[in-house]
Amino acid sequence: METSNRFLSRSEIIGFAVLAAVIFIVLPVALDTFRLNLFGKYLTYAFVAVGLVLCWGAGGILSLGQGVFFGLGGYCMAMFLKLEASTPENTAIQSTPGIPDFMDWNQLTALPAWWQPFNSLAFALLAVVAVPVIFAFIIGVAMFTRRVGGVYFAIITQAFAAILTILIIGQQGYTGGVNGITDLRTLLGWDIRTDEAKEILYYVNGVLLFAVLFAAQYVRKSKLGRLLIAMRDQEDRVRFSGYNVANFKIFVFCLGAAFAGIGGAMFTLQVGFMSPTLVGIVPSIEMVIFCAVGGRLSILGAVYGALVVNWAKTTFSESFPELWLLGLGGLFIAVVMAFPNGLAGVYAEHVAPRIAKLFNKSAGDDMPGAAKTPAE
Known part of the structure; x- marks a missing residue:
């Protein structure tokens, strides 16, 4: 008999x-390189969805600003x-060689100081996780220590998403503005634009996603996971039991931000822009x-949700470009009205019982010495 812990x-x-x-x-065998790269992009969104399962599903923290991280x-x-x-060789035609093209277009003559550390891949990889976590920590401390939650927290995180978007677009000389950062070519000299590179990145994406899934599973099965569920259902009771609810919320919110940051980095590598x-x-x-x-x-279920919704979005936009938003909505x-627990709920309520019944029936038929009626 299997235990729940x-x-x-x-x-x-x-x-x-x-x-x-x-x-x-299945996907690598069934799809060509173009479609496989599309599903690789979909998998990057799954990192965010897994983090939302911990924040929203387990902890009751609905964040409408995960796009920020x-x-x-x-x-x-x-x-x-x-x-x-x-490099100076690649940007020789610019007025100031050696800086990104959008900086040259906006008449910057030197690389800003806060861009300098990103010449190091090690620093960039650290920043992929650290920057979203620091940002989430600041938001979490400001909100959760004041017991801001529910709809109010969701609206505030949505406001942060709007503010950051405006900031990025407004600072065009430093961020690339509305076009973003484009024309990304190599990773330590390795051309990431080739079909072979995209296939390799797809598998790297999958491996990292499973690492995130196992980390999320560890949190769910730990004491922290049980406390998150208790806080979601009876926050005041957990607080009166002596636990610092704000600290637990800050931690899981930062963890979701870290997952989203990894997904964003893989999106940049997989697609070639941000x-x-x-x-x-x-x-x-x-x-x-x-x-x-x-x-x-x-x-x-969150991973399958990311795959299914994005596949539907791509299909609708290709077949009905003017109606795909209505189809997605x-x-x-x-799904929400018919299956409030999503695809995972459909599986748990309708598919899993039938599979279990089938296996139990097969096991009963194969048991040695099983009593049979004369008719049998």
Whole structure:
């Protein structure tokens, strides 16, 4: 008999194995390089969705600003890649060679001091996680220590997403403005634009996603995970029991930001650019939709939600370019109304019982010495 505090139950082991087969075997075999790269982009959103399962599903913290952390991680990686592509040889036609092209267009004559550390890949990789976490820590301390939560917290995080978007667009000479940071070519001399590189990055993306999934599973199965659920359901009771609720909320909010930052960095590598359109209110709300459709209580469901919603978004936009937003909204409304626990809820309520019944029946038929009636 399996206990609930095991790191992975039998059904969860099967779930992880199926997801691994889908990501590492089925999709690479079934799709060409272009479509595989699209699904690699979809997987980068799954990092955000997994973080939202911990924040929203387990902790009851609905953040409508996860695009902020996704964008910060993506911009940190893009800054390193852009500096590597902006060598004096590659930018010889500029007025000031050796700086990114958008800085030259905006009449900057030297690389800003805060860009200098991003010449180091090690610093950039550290910043991919550290910058979103620091930003989330500041927001968390400001909000949770004052017991701001629920709808108010969601609106405030949405406001931060809008503010950061405006800031990035307004500081065009330092951030690339509305176009973002584009024309990213190499990673330590390795051309990331080739089909072979995109396939390799897809597999790296999948491996990192599973690392994030295992980290999220560890949190869910730990004492912290149980406290998060208790805080979601009865926050005052947890507080009266002597726990500092604000600290737990800050931690899980920062953890979700770290996951989103990693996803943003992988998006930059997979797609080859980063822009403010991925930071604002609309993408942040879409990320919540990924989590809701997949199931906000399931980390595996969140991954499937990101894949399904983005696949539907691509399909609708290709077939009905003027109606795809209505199709995406209709999909979200239909899932939430018919299946409030998302795809994971559909599986748990309708598919898993049938599979268990089938296995139990097979096991009963195979038992040696099983009593049979004369008719049998």
